[in-house]
Amino acid sequence: xxxxxxxxxxxxxxxxxxxxxxxAHELAxxxxxxxxxxxxxxxxxxxxxxxxxxxxxxxxxxxxxxVSRPEALGTQVQALASARPFHILVNNTGGxxxxxxxxxxxxxxxxxxxxxxxxxxxxxxxxxxxxxxAQWGRIVNVISTxxxxxxxxxxxxxxxxxxxxxxxxxxxxxxAADGITVNxxxxxxxxxxxxxxxxDDRSATTGRSRDAVAATMLASVPVGRFAExxxxxxxxxxxxxxxxxxxxxxxLAVDGGRMQSI
Numbered sequence: 373x374x375x376x377x378x379x380x381x382x383x384x385x386x387x388x389x390x391x392x393x394x395x396a397h398e399l400a401x402x403x404x405x406x407x408x409x410x411x412x413x414x415x416x417x418x419x420x421x422x423x424x425x426x427x428x429x430x431x432x433x434x435x436x437x438x439v440s441r442p443e444a445l446g447t448q449v450q451a452l453a454s455a456r457p458f459h460i461l462v463n464n465t466g467g468x469x470x471x472x473x474x475x476x477x478x479x480x481x482x483x484x485x486x487x488x489x490x491x492x493x494x495x496x497x498x499x500x501x502x503x504x505x506a507q508w509g510r511i512v513n514v515i516s517t518x519x520x521x522x523x524x525x526x527x528x529x530x531x532x533x534x535x536x537x538x539x540x541x542x543x544x545x546x547x548a549a550d551g552i553t554v555n556x557x558x559x560x561x562x563x564x565x566x567x568x569x570x571x572d573d574r575s576a577t578t579g580r581s582r583d584a585v586a587a588t589m590l591a592s593v594p595v596g597r598f599a600e601x602x603x604x605x606x607x608x609x610x611x612x613x614x615x616x617x618x619x620x621x622x623x624l625a626v627d628g629g630r631m632q633s634i
Contacts (some may be wrong), residue, residue, distance in 0.1 A: 374614040378403035382460035388415040390564035392464040394605035403427035408434040439491040446494030457502025463492040464514040470573040473527025484532040509552035510612040544621030553620040560627025562599040595628035
């Protein structure tokens with residue numbers, strides 16, 4: 373199986389913690405040059421320094437950027453891509469706050485739309501010339517199982533994640549002829565800061581302890597445990613590899629079997 377990413381350049385968003393950092397690590401292990409993107413320069417510098425370098429001449433970098441400002445984000449990343457084209461993009465952004473869909477105002481939906489769909493789109497447009505020039509590209513969006521089965525009390529997230537999934541499917545058909553694949557990874561319950569937030573929110577809403585909330589969540593997961601970020605990252609890295617060249621336009625659940633749909 374060809375997993376070799378030597379010479380490829382990857383941009384990984386939300387890369388200082390959780391799934392993003394784990395994905396950056398896996399891509400680096402496969403030989404890719406990795407550029408990390410997040411908001412905090414200090415955390416980015418430390419994360420980039422920790423990445424492995426198994427391939428000769430492998431170089432890692434970072435860029436501090438704000439995904440809530442898509443136009444500025446696109447301009448900033450386009451400048452990087454002009455100097456050194458990218459071949460892999462991992463779109464990964466923390467989810468919107470919890471709550472019922474009906475209780476969210478228009479501002480909450482617009483903010484999430486900007487931070488997810490419009491930011492993702494700005495990054496694709498910035499990196500697309502380099503991918504087209506190489507006739508090789510991998511775009512992997514880290515979304516949520518909610519695009520297939522909405523999750524209770526994540527109303528805004530369910531709505532926006534679904535929009536991102538449809539956008540990605542559309543792009544997969546538009547860009548395939550250029551050797552570019554577009555796929556989604558749908559993490560299940562994963563040990564990240566986002567999971568801690570969900571546990572806290574549900575505990576506050578229901579009055580139950582965090583342990584009780586966690587136990588209820590795990591009761592719906594056939595493997596009986598939360599995922600580790602590295603397990604989600606392994607799926608991302610595979611979809612970014614040469615071996616996944618004929619996988620395009622899919623939404624891959626990595627959820628321990630929790631979803632009940634096929």
